[in-house]
Amino acid sequence: MKINIEELVRENIRNLKPYSSARKEFSGKADVLLDANENPYGSPLKKKYNRYPDPDQTRLKQVFAEVNNLSTDHIAIENGSDMMIDHICRVFCQPGKDNIIVLPPTFAMYEVAAHTNGNEVREVLLGNDFRMDAKEILKAVDGNTKVIFLCSPNNPTGNVMDRNEIKYLLDHFKGIIVLDEAYNNFSNQRSFVHELQDYNNLIVLQTLSKAWGLAGLRIGIAYSDPVIAGYLNKIKTPYNLSIASEEMAVKALGQSAMVNEWIKEIIAQRSLLADSLLAFDFVEKVYPSEANFLLIKVKDAQALYDYLLSQKIIVRNQSNKPLLTNCLRISIGTPEENKLLISALKKF
Numbered sequence: 157m158k159i160n161i162e163e164l165v166r167e168n169i170r171n172l173k174p175y176s177s178a179r180k181e182f183s184g185k186a187d188v189l190l191d192a193n194e195n196p197y198g199s200p201l202k203k204k205y206n207r208y209p210d211p212d213q214t215r216l217k218q219v220f221a222e223v224n225n226l227s228t229d230h231i232a233i234e235n236g237s238d239m240m241i242d243h244i245c246r247v248f249c250q251p252g253k254d255n256i257i258v259l260p261p262t263f264a265m266y267e268v269a270a271h272t273n274g275n276e277v278r279e280v281l282l283g284n285d286f287r288m289d290a291k292e293i294l295k296a297v298d299g300n301t302k303v304i305f306l307c308s309p310n311n312p313t314g315n316v317m318d319r320n321e322i323k324y325l326l327d328h329f330k331g332i333i334v335l336d337e338a339y340n341n342f343s344n345q346r347s348f349v350h351e352l353q354d355y356n357n358l359i360v361l362q363t364l365s366k367a368w369g370l371a372g373l374r375i376g377i378a379y380s381d382p383v384i385a386g387y388l389n390k391i392k393t394p395y396n397l398s399i400a401s402e403e404m405a406v407k408a409l410g411q412s413a414m415v416n417e418w419i420k421e422i423i424a425q426r427s428l429l430a431d432s433l434l435a436f437d438f439v440e441k442v443y444p445s446e447a448n449f450l451l452i453k454v455k456d457a458q459a460l461y462d463y464l465l466s467q468k469i470i471v472r473n474q475s476n477k478p479l480l481t482n483c484l485r486i487s488i489g490t491p492e493e494n495k496l497l498i499s500a501l502k503k504f
């Protein structure tokens with residue numbers, strides 16, 4: 157289904173005249189750059205950072221475009237997907253009027269971004285085995301519902317959402333569907349980036365923070381129809397990505413062999429760790445995971461959390477989330493770290 161995206165965009169964003177940066181007005185080759193009030197000498201560092209970065213992140217977008225067999229006009233890049241989530245709310249949701257839908261238990265940033273922007277958040281709980289039900293979700297939609305956030309594999313439950321349910325929503329919801337694929341590298345799910353030609357209301361979020369091991373660089377990517385990408389690029393700050401981040405990311409993306417080895421190892425460790433955890437009598441359930449973490453249900457999550465903390469091992473207590481009473485989320489570590497976890501648990 158194709159919908160009219162322009163109609164969904166907030167009027168002030170549609171009419172917005174973006175800031176015109178010095179490096180946008182002039183981008184050719186020049187000998188003397190006196191247009192951006194930069195320091196002409198250099199930087200107090202070995203490498204020079206005195207010039208502003210490329211506002212369009214052309215180099216990095218080309219890499220993402222090639223990998224996904226898309227043109228660069230489908231791509232927007234931000235300082236982490238957290239910021240992209242915030243921008244998606246700002247492009248489409250009128251403060252005090254529009255709403256978004258989330259499927260708890262899920263990633264908390266969707267709700268935070270919507271509330272920051274003054275939008276109502278509607279919750280449709282995940283069903284049995286944390287499955288989504290597209291028809292249930294559609295019942296929560298009203299004329300002011302602009303965005304539905306889906307996360308697959310879902311954080312913190314670890315399961316992937318049914319492809320047909322996602323497609324049903326894409327076909328029947330006349331708003332924006334955000335599919336957060338932060339953990340896609342660890343799953344067998346085929347990325348929905350390959351479905352973009354069929355759905356102009358789809359935004360696929362990916363990040364270099366998880367499998368790629370670059371959480372500290374802050375790189376989040378949105379893939380979408382060029383109209384949506386145009387708006388996400390329109391409202392970003394002019395020099396949102398630093399030269400260092402863009403260069404490091406381009407370099408890292410050339411090292412996929414190493415990353416694929418890590419992914420394989422993490423998936424292998426995930427299944428070993430799941431087996432080891434199941435052997436403890438205080439572990440009631442280890443939920444199936446297609447991500448780089450395991451969600452487990454225990455007899456007393458707070459007691460286990462506090463004990464692990466005393467052993468200097470930090471996991472995430474999820475007990476305060478709906479459907480997750482006495483659940484902990486444990487990231488998959490190195491084999492050594494996972495062994496330390498298991499030997500600590502033996503003494504609990």
Ligand SMILES: *Cc1c(COP(=O)(O)O)cnc(C)c1O
Pocket residue numbers: 235236237238239263307311336338362363364365366371374375376
């Ligand atoms: C970790 C995570 C992200 C990544 O956020 P960044 O800002 O890119 O580091 C996005 N979505 C989900 C569901 C996550 O768990």
